[in-house]
Amino acid sequence: MTDAYTQLVSNPFGGFVARNLGLPRPVELDRHRPGAPLIDGRVLVGAAPGGRCAAAVAAVLAEAGTAVDSRLHDEVRQALGAAAIDAGVWNPEAPGAQRWKGLVLDATGIGSSGELRELWSFFHPTIRRLERCGRLIVIGAEPGECPAPAAATAQRALEGFVRAAGKEVRNGSTAQLVRVAAGAEGRIGSTLRFLLSPRSAYVSGQLVRVGAGRDVPEVDRERPLRGKTALVTGASRGIGEAIANVLARDGADVVGLDVPALSGDLENVVEPIGGSAIAVDIAAADAPRRICDALAKRGGVDVVVHNAGVTRDKTLAAMDAERWEATIAINLTAAERINDELLARGGLLREDGRIVCVSSMSGIAGNAGQTNYSTSKAGVIGMVESMAPILAERAATINAVAPGFIETAMTAAMPLGPREAGRRMSSLAQGGLPVDVAEAIAWLAAPDSSGVNGNVVRVCGQSLIGA
Amino acid sequence: MSPSPRQAVVLASNRIPFARQSGPYARASNQDMLTAALDGLVDRAGIAGERLGEVAGGAVLKHSRDFNLTRESLLGTRIAPETPACDVGQACGTGLEAAILVANKIALGQVESGIACGVDSTSDAPIAINEGLRGVLLEINAARSNLDRVRALGKVRPGQIVPEIPRNEEPRTGMSMGEHAAIMAREWGIAREPQDELAAVSHRNLAAAYDGGFEDDLVTAYLGLERDHNLRPDSTPEQLAKLDPVFGGAEGTMTAGNSTPLSDGASAVLLGTEEWGAERGLAPLARLVDAETAAIDHVGAREGLLMAPAYAVPRLLARRGLELQDFDLYEIHEAFASQVLCTLAAWEDPVFCRERLGRDGPLGPIDRDRLNVRGGSLAAGHPFAATGGRIVGNLAKLLSARGGGRGLISICAAGGQGVVAILES
Numbered sequence: 001m002t003d004a005y006t007q008l009v010s011n012p013f014g015g016f017v018a019r020n021l022g023l024p025r026p027v028e029l030d031r032h033r034p035g036a037p038l039i040d041g042r043v044l045v046g047a048a049p050g051g052r053c054a055a056a057v058a059a060v061l062a063e064a065g066t067a068v069d070s071r072l073h074d075e076v077r078q079a080l081g082a083a084a085i086d087a088g089v090w091n092p093e094a095p096g097a098q099r100w101k102g103l104v105l106d107a108t109g110i111g112s113s114g115e116l117r118e119l120w121s122f123f124h125p126t127i128r129r130l131e132r133c134g135r136l137i138v139i140g141a142e143p144g145e146c147p148a149p150a151a152a153t154a155q156r157a158l159e160g161f162v163r164a165a166g167k168e169v170r171n172g173s174t175a176q177l178v179r180v181a182a183g184a185e186g187r188i189g190s191t192l193r194f195l196l197s198p199r200s201a202y203v204s205g206q207l208v209r210v211g212a213g214r215d216v217p218e219v220d221r222e223r224p225l226r227g228k229t230a231l232v233t234g235a236s237r238g239i240g241e242a243i244a245n246v247l248a249r250d251g252a253d254v255v256g257l258d259v260p261a262l263s264g265d266l267e268n269v270v271e272p273i274g275g276s277a278i279a280v281d282i283a284a285a286d287a288p289r290r291i292c293d294a295l296a297k298r299g300g301v302d303v304v305v306h307n308a309g310v311t312r313d314k315t316l317a318a319m320d321a322e323r324w325e326a327t328i329a330i331n332l333t334a335a336e337r338i339n340d341e342l343l344a345r346g347g348l349l350r351e352d353g354r355i356v357c358v359s360s361m362s363g364i365a366g367n368a369g370q371t372n373y374s375t376s377k378a379g380v381i382g383m384v385e386s387m388a389p390i391l392a393e394r395a396a397t398i399n400a401v402a403p404g405f406i407e408t409a410m411t412a413a414m415p416l417g418p419r420e421a422g423r424r425m426s427s428l429a430q431g432g433l434p435v436d437v438a439e440a441i442a443w444l445a446a447p448d449s450s451g452v453n454g455n456v457v458r459v460c461g462q463s464l465i466g467a
Numbered sequence: 468m469s470p471s472p473r474q475a476v477v478l479a480s481n482r483i484p485f486a487r488q489s490g491p492y493a494r495a496s497n498q499d500m501l502t503a504a505l506d507g508l509v510d511r512a513g514i515a516g517e518r519l520g521e522v523a524g525g526a527v528l529k530h531s532r533d534f535n536l537t538r539e540s541l542l543g544t545r546i547a548p549e550t551p552a553c554d555v556g557q558a559c560g561t562g563l564e565a566a567i568l569v570a571n572k573i574a575l576g577q578v579e580s581g582i583a584c585g586v587d588s589t590s591d592a593p594i595a596i597n598e599g600l601r602g603v604l605l606e607i608n609a610a611r612s613n614l615d616r617v618r619a620l621g622k623v624r625p626g627q628i629v630p631e632i633p634r635n636e637e638p639r640t641g642m643s644m645g646e647h648a649a650i651m652a653r654e655w656g657i658a659r660e661p662q663d664e665l666a667a668v669s670h671r672n673l674a675a676a677y678d679g680g681f682e683d684d685l686v687t688a689y690l691g692l693e694r695d696h697n698l699r700p701d702s703t704p705e706q707l708a709k710l711d712p713v714f715g716g717a718e719g720t721m722t723a724g725n726s727t728p729l730s731d732g733a734s735a736v737l738l739g740t741e742e743w744g745a746e747r748g749l750a751p752l753a754r755l756v757d758a759e760t761a762a763i764d765h766v767g768a769r770e771g772l773l774m775a776p777a778y779a780v781p782r783l784l785a786r787r788g789l790e791l792q793d794f795d796l797y798e799i800h801e802a803f804a805s806q807v808l809c810t811l812a813a814w815e816d817p818v819f820c821r822e823r824l825g826r827d828g829p830l831g832p833i834d835r836d837r838l839n840v841r842g843g844s845l846a847a848g849h850p851f852a853a854t855g856g857r858i859v860g861n862l863a864k865l866l867s868a869r870g871g872g873r874g875l876i877s878i879c880a881a882g883g884q885g886v887v888a889i890l891e892s
């Protein structure tokens with residue numbers, strides 16, 4: 001599904017006009033197709049001297065059977081060889097016609113501002129050689145863990161590089177920073193796979209932190225959620241429907257939830273994917289108990305996705321208390337109460353559980369006319385951050401995605417001006433699709449994502465808002 | 468491995484200066500040049516009238532009349548005509564493979580002495596007739612009556628008169644060797660500058676070898692040529708950098724300066740047991756200790772055409788219990804500067820060494836100051852089958868002159884092959 005503007009600029013005449021008017025020229029983004037390779041092209045990898053993630057990167061690429069290149073005397077070649085990757089050679093002095101779908105630099109070895117030159121050396125000759133919908137990924141260290149201030153400074157600097165690079169890569173490409181805590185190198189697999197793959201089509205300019213977690217289990221890459229039960233609130237339409245479909249595609253047994261008034265729609269969503277339904281208003285006083293009872297009947301739950309949400313827009317001066325109350329109650333309090341009940345009931349959230357919340361760009365940037373909504377969605381971020389250590393104790397995780405402009409019934413109802421602005425004011429110059437949010441949630445929900453906890457990842461095409 | 472009962476030693480060598488195609492040797496045949504190289508060796512070693520155990524040699528580009536090229540050449544020299552000869556062929560590996568063949572016979576005690584030789588002419592190259600015309604001519608030959616002959620002759624079409632000139636082309640890929648080398652250079656990311664640098668060093672080293680008299684007892688002047696025709700003593704990387712690429716398209720890095728030219732020339736090496744040499748007052752220069760030949764699959768494009776030596780050397784090293792760094796001198800045939808650089812890059816690369824060679828770690832770098840110290844094929848030229856003899860003679864003398872040591876020879880050959888050997892003194 002592409003919007004009319006994207007269709008227009010994709011045809012030769014429209015493209016000509018857009019080019020000459022300096023209008024953004026979005027490309028149709030690659031998206032995941034079941035059975036497709038991890039990444040549809042070659043990947044160039046490199047490592048700043050002293051890096052510690054080469055082996056983990058190599059392991060991901062080796063398992064995926066990806067064609068890999070590197071510079072000849074790069075430290076990374078040792079790891080590539082050890083991973084049985086017959087990697088090609090890239091020499092910027094003899095560039096030829098090489099192109100890549102992915103550029104991955106292990107920058108964990110960068111320990112001073114001078115060494116940031118490694119970013120330039122690796123990406124300067126290659127950024128223009130990134131193919132359409134390519135992936136630029138920098139792997140860094142946690143600044144807080146760096147013993148020397150110079151190293152912490154340089155590691156913090158990587159963030160600026162990635163955000164700027166995200167704005168320079170063209171043609172639907174994305175740029176990300178993955179920060180890996182010491183000792184967590186072996187846990188970057190699920191994150192790296194997500195960010196390299198077309199599943200992360202609409203995620204760009206993001207920082208993902210990978211830390212300690214459970215040992216990564218063996219996972220069926222086509223059906224990572226096989227045997228898992230997943231609750232999705234607000235599943236009858238829009239983003240929630242996409243989440244239910246993607247989690248089911250990944251093998252999960254989906255329990256969809258929505259207000260009783262939408263039971264019919266909800267049935268239409270869960271029935272084709274072999275899921276079941278719970279009709280309840282999450283803001284109701286007895287909602288947490290009823291939901292948890294229903295989950296208990298199913299033997300517990302592994303994944304909880306707090307997606308249900310509402311907007312009740314008015315400027316603050318014009319906003320009545322009901323709008324304020326309802327928005328906070330549904331978007332934030334309901335999720336808090338469900339989490340509390342879930343955790344209070346011992347093993348109801350099964351071992352290695354996952355809670356994924358849906359925040360919003362408005363929660364990060366704030367949006368006029370949405371004081372209530374922005375407050376609730378910022379609160380969701382606070383909930384994730386404050387609950388993360390508690391869930392870590394239970395070997396579980398809690399994270400949030402923060403969607404930007406997503407093409408749904410809600411955004412279709414927006415007036416043309418703000419709607420077009422919302423779409424174009426991002427590096428990818430288009431709106432995302434519900435499936436883009438769903439793919440990010442599926443990544444956070446996966447059993448091999450135990451190292452990702454307390455993260456808020458925007459699915460916004462690197463929106464200029466709140467960036 | 469069990470030590471061989473005895474080892475063949477290099478006793479002497481001789482070659483004629485190598486000439487560029489259609490140069491001073493334009494009218495010399497393979498037999499002319501090989502005869503000259505052999506006769507020069509007879510003079511140098513003082514073996515006129517000797518019956519040797521075997522003379523083995525060959526040419527890559529060969530006329531059909533030269534079916535017994537080595538024997539016919541021998542009969543034109545002062546070597547005893549009772550000496551048997553055989554023709555061998557392994558593309559550019561011919562010269563070294565001939566030396567291995569003779570050395571093995573010596574080691575096994577089958578012969579006491581022998582000569583390994585090789586020659587090639589790209590000027591006096593065999594021209595074949597068009598396949599269609601060949602069919603007609605064979606038909607004429609088989610015809611019983613004159614009428615049949617005339618009828619057959621009537622089948623000749625003008626297009627069939629076009630001759631087939633031998634091309635430096637791989638039969639199974641249809642690509643020239645240079646194009647293959649350009650693919651390798653691209654795959655290994657070999658830049659232009661180091662190639663030109665290697666070529667300049669090759670010229671500088673060979674020029675110094677002539678100036679210092681090193682070549683005096685290795686080369687005998689022929690048809691007025693005293694030094695290799697291709698040698699440009701004052702060649703610099705800066706000058707070489709000005710040349711346009713000839714392989715690999717406009718972005719290519721390979722030029723006429725860092726690729727060997729088509730050449731004419733011949734070489735011969737005298738091998739024997741130490742005793743045989745001593746009886747004739749010939750001091751051993753170096754022992755031919757061991758050798759290995761490898762082949763790769765360039766047809767299935769699983770490996771670069773000229774990468775086989777990169778496989779042969781580690782196999783030889785493993786058999787001898789040696790490291791790549793255990794050599795005092797390295798002679799790597801410079802078919803193309805990029806071939807040498809690809810080979811060295813491969814040996815240093817953990818990925819290649821692990822994935823393709825199945826080793827735990829890389830073979831590592833070599834000391835470049837020990838490589839082709841008296842020049843290589845880029846400066847001397849490369850008459851295909853004559854190169855092996857040039858290198859064996861050169862390295863044997865170098866090892867003996869330095870009072871001992873170990874040297875490695877590596878030669879890539881068409882068809883995805885590579886011949887390598889170890890000499891010790």
Ligand SMILES: NC(=O)c1ccc[n+]([C@@H]2O[C@H](COP(=O)([O-])OP(=O)(O)OC[C@H]3O[C@@H](n4cnc5c(N)ncnc54)[C@H](O)[C@@H]3O)[C@@H](O)[C@H]2O)c1
Pocket residue numbers: 233234235236237238239240257258259262280281282283306307308309310330358359360361402403404405406407408409410411
């Ligand atoms: N569409 C966007 O561009 C966008 C951007 C940022 C964030 N989001 C967030 O994504 C989530 C899904 O958004 P959407 O666009 O699909 O909206 P939507 O309105 O299409 O879907 C929301 C679903 O939640 C359900 N729901 C609402 N209140 C409920 C309640 N009290 N109890 C149970 N179910 C309830 C609704 O019935 C509906 O099915 C929301 O949290 C929203 O804030 C959307």
